[in-house]
Amino acid sequence: MQQLHSPWRHLFPGIQQLNDTGQVWLDSAATAQKPQAMLDALLQYYQQGVANVHRAQHQPGERATLAFEQARQLAAHWLNASNSDCIIFTKGTTEGLNLLSHALAGQFNAGDEILLSGYEHHANLLPWQQLAQRQQLQLKILPVDNNGTIEIAHAADYFNSRTRLLAISPLSNVLGQLHSLQPLLAQARAQSIITVVDGAQYAVHRQPDVQQLDCDFFVCSSHKLYGPDGVGLLYAHPEQHALMQPWQWGGEMIEHCTYQSAQARALPLGFEAGTPGIANAIAFAATLEWLLSLDKAAVQAHEQALFTQLKQGLTERNMQIVGQPDTALISFNAPEVHPADLAHLLSEQGIAVRGGQHCAMPLFQQLGLPGAVRVSLALYNDSSDLQAFFQALDKALEILT
Amino acid sequence: MQQLHSPWRHLFPGIQQLNDTGQVWLDSAATAQKPQAMLDALLQYYQQGVANVHRAQHQPGERATLAFEQARQLAAHWLNASNSDCIIFTKGTTEGLNLLSHALAGQFNAGDEILLSGYEHHANLLPWQQLAQRQQLQLKILPVDNNGTIEIAHAADYFNSRTRLLAISPLSNVLGQLHSLQPLLAQARAQSIITVVDGAQYAVHRQPDVQQLDCDFFVCSSHKLYGPDGVGLLYAHPEQHALMQPWQWGGEMIEHCTYQSAQARALPLGFEAGTPGIANAIAFAATLEWLLSLDKAAVQAHEQALFTQLKQGLTERNMQIVGQPDTALISFNAPEVHPADLAHLLSEQGIAVRGGQHCAMPLFQQLGLPGAVRVSLALYNDSSDLQAFFQALDKALEILT
Amino acid sequence: MSLLSPAAHNTLSEFQGCHSWENRARLLLKYGQQLASITHEQRQQDNLIRGCESPVWCLLQQQDGTLQIQLDTDARLLKGLLAVLLVRIQGITAADLAQVDINDWFTQLGLSRQLSPSRSNGLNAVIQHIRTQLA
Amino acid sequence: MSLLSPAAHNTLSEFQGCHSWENRARLLLKYGQQLASITHEQRQQDNLIRGCESPVWCLLQQQDGTLQIQLDTDARLLKGLLAVLLVRIQGITAADLAQVDINDWFTQLGLSRQLSPSRSNGLNAVIQHIRTQLA
Numbered sequence A, B: 001m002q003q004l005h006s007p008w009r010h011l012f013p014g015i016q017q018l019n020d021t022g023q024v025w026l027d028s029a030a031t032a033q034k035p036q037a038m039l040d041a042l043l044q045y046y047q048q049g050v051a052n053v054h055r056a057q058h059q060p061g062e063r064a065t066l067a068f069e070q071a072r073q074l075a076a077h078w079l080n081a082s083n084s085d086c087i088i089f090t091k092g093t094t095e096g097l098n099l100l101s102h103a104l105a106g107q108f109n110a111g112d113e114i115l116l117s118g119y120e121h122h123a124n125l126l127p128w129q130q131l132a133q134r135q136q137l138q139l140k141i142l143p144v145d146n147n148g149t150i151e152i153a154h155a156a157d158y159f160n161s162r163t164r165l166l167a168i169s170p171l172s173n174v175l176g177q178l179h180s181l182q183p184l185l186a187q188a189r190a191q192s193i194i195t196v197v198d199g200a201q202y203a204v205h206r207q208p209d210v211q212q213l214d215c216d217f218f219v220c221s222s223h224k225l226y227g228p229d230g231v232g233l234l235y236a237h238p239e240q241h242a243l244m245q246p247w248q249w250g251g252e253m254i255e256h257c258t259y260q261s262a263q264a265r266a267l268p269l270g271f272e273a274g275t276p277g278i279a280n281a282i283a284f285a286a287t288l289e290w291l292l293s294l295d296k297a298a299v300q301a302h303e304q305a306l307f308t309q310l311k312q313g314l315t316e317r318n319m320q321i322v323g324q325p326d327t328a329l330i331s332f333n334a335p336e337v338h339p340a341d342l343a344h345l346l347s348e349q350g351i352a353v354r355g356g357q358h359c360a361m362p363l364f365q366q367l368g369l370p371g372a373v374r375v376s377l378a379l380y381n382d383s384s385d386l387q388a389f390f391q392a393l394d395k396a397l398e399i400l401t
Numbered sequence C, D: 001m002s003l004l005s006p007a008a009h010n011t012l013s014e015f016q017g018c019h020s021w022e023n024r025a026r027l028l029l030k031y032g033q034q035l036a037s038i039t040h041e042q043r044q045q046d047n048l049i050r051g052c053e054s055p056v057w058c059l060l061q062q063q064d065g066t067l068q069i070q071l072d073t074d075a076r077l078l079k080g081l082l083a084v085l086l087v088r089i090q091g092i093t094a095a096d097l098a099q100v101d102i103n104d105w106f107t108q109l110g111l112s113r114q115l116s117p118s119r120s121n122g123l124n125a126v127i128q129h130i131r132t133q134l135a
């Protein structure tokens, strides 16, 4: 195995400390370790004295508001959104999708259809399922076949005159196969179907360009993107703001209210009820800024080289790979071995990979599998991590078979 | 003016740094500065290597889950909840109240009544107002008189056979008057009226005891309590869990699902959809632990002494005090001066106080005031802060009158 | 860039002559005092600008292609800020307005902090309101 | 505290004789293998324990005042863990169960990590299920 060294690894104190305690982090698809730049921003924000945003006009308040709005601008820039008013700070992908499932509720009549892929994470399934139950809609599923494949090229065949919304992820957290969604999203737009892109995994490995994707809504989470946990982004296409009705209500998200009535503000403030996670938004922006400073091609090449080594090692060992992964992560099973047993013995050896159904239970029902072990990669991994993994895998299989 | 020195002030780097830039922080009711103990916990969590909670069984995951659940236990202990299953981590008070306004929706029939005080923050008004609009309920208001007083002792007179829920705060962010709610909450319980306590301000100045209060639900925000922003607590009485239907849906908050159906878990996990703010929960717990280590009586005495100085100085200057404040904060106006003008000139002099309607527009409509300037105190304030404020006030009034 | 009118030049030199916050505040109060009020009858919902903590009213007309704007509020310093805003944009054409760098104007006056993104003083909301009305 | 049965003493000494994770794992596999299975017909929703990532089935009876518990799962190591749990609580009374410190039992076996609050392996959910059924 060729030695691949991440030139960014030393910038992640968490990776160092995990290594010092004998832990190899290969669960970045669950959450990623944080670069020093993020920690510095977080600490600095709190140390210099905090203030609430968009409330008082004193100088600490102005400074916090400015920093918070600059964070929004940076997020807009990073997503290539046309305008920072299109960016709502959320708690994460899950909250973003729940928000949409309420904010867009007025766009549906009983009998309308919502189309999802069969590999969606619960976060991009259950909010729509609940909306469908509340409003007597049909939830249609783009079927995944037994090999974990989905025919994205023919997905538009599932559109019909009742289809009102398409919610889909370009990169599944189980299958690790990158789908180019642009053609499908364009067909949806041509038929006035609202499009929601779950970018939780995708955004980590490809810098999103929401204008090029031309989706209506895009969501992602900071914590998977090397940023703090508890914050995320919801992008809303400027022409679709009118579709959204406010969801949560509170302090400064309104223009005016009486005891009996209230008018909400426009995006984004009208969708950010309550004191936001200010420190997190600012530290997330610092993370994005750091990411922007990297050589994108080099990062992608490094991740791809690791991926190839991972795939090769699993194939050599005759592991049963789920789907046709090509990016960042692979889910697999050992023949005749329960994934929980394998995950258990890997964890005994300090290999942090995840076993189970990865918040995609219906996909596993469809695949007829009790679960899988997932190895996921990030820009800080070295091939030494994979070597440790393979050594532990061999040992675990020796015990289990 | 007697010199009061906070023995805890030096533990707050933000206060030091604000002071170094000529800023006096008297807006703690908006958000509080953070003790070193909080910063240390936050940094340590991120530095040692992060993991998602309640998902994988690898060691970093176990460690993070343990720390997260210990944080929940500490929060339960701090609130004197009987059980840590009663504690849901939220984004803050506003999210907690929005959550309740959806989770409890099944408890109302058209025509039922919700009772609120007239001084509630928008966060404890608008979610109920929206619920009332969605389900044709009546929103009843315990009236505040022109002096900002409310007759808590007679509030139960507003109960009737249709009253289903009472939502009220023991300490308003405008009026600064502490109400003992126990008798009212007991009367509500006797009539099977669900009780929701907005403890956002109260929790900062009196350690809550939810068993003694005997409310059904209690909410507060970390960021006002010297903790990180973006996290808060929702306490649910163990016997009322059954009233709650799940609100947000996602990853691990379910027990089982298919494409077309899902069963949510019980409290608290069933109400914590998506990756939570793990670092924030842990750092908040560290803050609570630090608070618990303080001499509660000394803190309260210090705050009360500052309050007395504040009130006296305002009275001497013939300021018009809003309501009958007795705790932690005072809202006031100068005769014939617009509050925005006063806030403006105070901020020019580095005094961070807030002017405006403080997210309580209906209260100000009721009081017939365009707003007020609010000075709010925390345990790190010294009387030197008040002296700086009074000096700036005198200067501002000289210019404005 | 639209050029400064003689009145704007005058305002500029008045503010640049202020070397303390107090003098600037007094000058703002003076400007505010000189600004015509909008009567109570004209203070209607239609003329209310959304998004300011202190209500601001706005009457906007285009006469012979140029803007005639009236602004009013009860807060005196904000009224002063509205007055110096009007000094810069009163009577110009809508096309010229699009060219005016308001940030730069307030910065030159030593008042840049009043244009913060925070919603609290509302000056930003006023500028945005006028631009939207003309768009 | 309910006392250890002879079988439990035996298990304890077996696990305490393991000085590596590998030996413990092999021993757990052996315990799992010896545990009777719950047939497919008995694997019904009613018998399924909620909250485990790998499904665990449970049949619970009280005979002459003592507990008769059957547990099963497809994951072999978890099945081993269920087996050593049963060694400790099989055949005792419901009242005694309330006294058993399960954490202590697993700690003595060198398996304390398996009882983490994380939901992933489900051992906690199993214990809670049994306690709730008996409550």
Ligand SMILES: Cc1ncc(COP(=O)(O)O)c(C=O)c1O
Pocket (backbone or CB within 6 Å): A029, A030, A092, A093, A094, A095, A121, A123, A124, A169, A171, A172, A173, A198, A200, A201, A221, A223, A359, B251, B273, B274, B275
């Ligand atoms: C594809 C996908 N969508 C949504 C989510 C949910 O993200 P979060 O837990 O940050 O809300 C995840 C994370 O596991 C994911 O991988």
Ligand SMILES: Cc1ncc(COP(=O)(O)O)c(C=O)c1O
Pocket (backbone or CB within 6 Å): A251, A273, A274, A275, B029, B030, B092, B093, B094, B095, B121, B123, B124, B169, B171, B172, B173, B198, B200, B201, B221, B223, B359
């Ligand atoms: C009484 C009261 N309730 C609710 C809130 C809202 O809290 P948060 O903004 O943290 O959600 C506040 C904060 O301003 C408050 O003072």
